[in-house]
Amino acid sequence: MFQIRTLNNISARGLERLPRDQYEVASEINRPDAVLVRSANMHEMEIPETVKAIGRAGAGVNNIPVDTMSQRGVPVFNAPGANANAVKELVIAAMLMGARNLTQAWEYTRNLQESGESLTKAVEDGKKQFAGFELPGRTLGVVGLGAIGRAIADAALALGMRVIGYDPGITVEGAWQLSAEVERAPNVDALFAKSEFVTFHVPLVDATRHILNAERVKTLPKGAVVLNFARHGIVDDHAVMEALDSGHLGAYLCDFPSETNRHHPKVVALPHLGASTGEAEDNSAMMVADEVRDYLEDGNVRNS
Ligand code: MLT
Secondary structure, eight states: OEEEEEOSOOOHHHHTTSOTTTEEEESOOSSOSEEEESSOOOTTSOOOTTOOEEEESSSOOTTSOHHHHHHTTOOEEOOTTTTHHHHHHHHHHHHHHHHTTHHHHHHHHHHHHHHTOOHHHHHHHHHHHTOOOOOTTOEEEEEOOSHHHHHHHHHHHHTTOEEEEEOTTOOHHHHHHSOTTSEEOSSHHHHHHHOSEEEEOSOOSTTTTTSBOHHHHTTSOTTEEEEEOSOTTSBOHHHHHHHHHHTSEEEEEESOOOTTTTTOTTEEEOSSOTTOSHHHHHHHHHHHHHHHHHHHHHOOOOOO
16 A cells, blocks of 8 residues: 655545545645645755655646755656646736736725725726737747646747747757747847746756846846746845836736745736636646656656
8 A cells, every 4th residue: 555645735536546446645644655745845954864766736846845855865856847738828918917907907996896986987087098909919938838838838929929938958859849939049138138928937946046037127128028927036026126116117927926026016916826727726636646656666757
């Protein structure tokens, strides 16, 4: 009987992949064969010597001490692509939200409704104040062309946008799956120079930390909209806030509320919602449960 410790929010459909006659699955197991985790920070946890595999129900693995685990010979499995559609939908929603000033306009009407002022005049004023722009013909820069970046590129093309992408580490398979309509930038600076919207879909590692920094923010076209739905730290929040204040950037839409980006009229910060749909949670949990099960039973390694 294999024993699996679940750390948080692993969907029931994922756990169904571990048959109960062969697997005991619970959060209280002390000497597990494997751990399934979503976002809990495992860096500060003691990971029992019995653990032979870790499954992360998501794409990123930076909540897991991967180096320490690999020194112990413990593979860390993840679920690349399992939440790509969920992240894509949120990023496209955020772009539309930014282009049409939806959050600001909604706040405006809500305040007016509460104040009891004339709504007829409010509608007239609001129509001018929150006039937006349309997406066709605008250029979206996609940094990172894995499953999520490619899905966003396809959706943006379908909306009539131009798409420019950059990813020095794109796999051969990924390159085949990338739409031929996506212009490939030779480097990230070439991408920034053209991007009226720029979105990041890369892991947070030394090479990507503050990939959008104070110098590079200035190279984005005036009024550009920055989207970070990958990891906090890929974008230098201080640099972005300064560029919002100076009027160089149009908006900052992200999945990471922080002290730096709080209370700014041009910032919309969501509580890391990218992968938070029932479908994405099921897909991710099923994928890692399969990977961990196949490894424990047969030594097969996928997505490690
Ligand atoms: C991911 O890395 O795929 C996301 O952070 C998943 C999540 O929100 O748990």
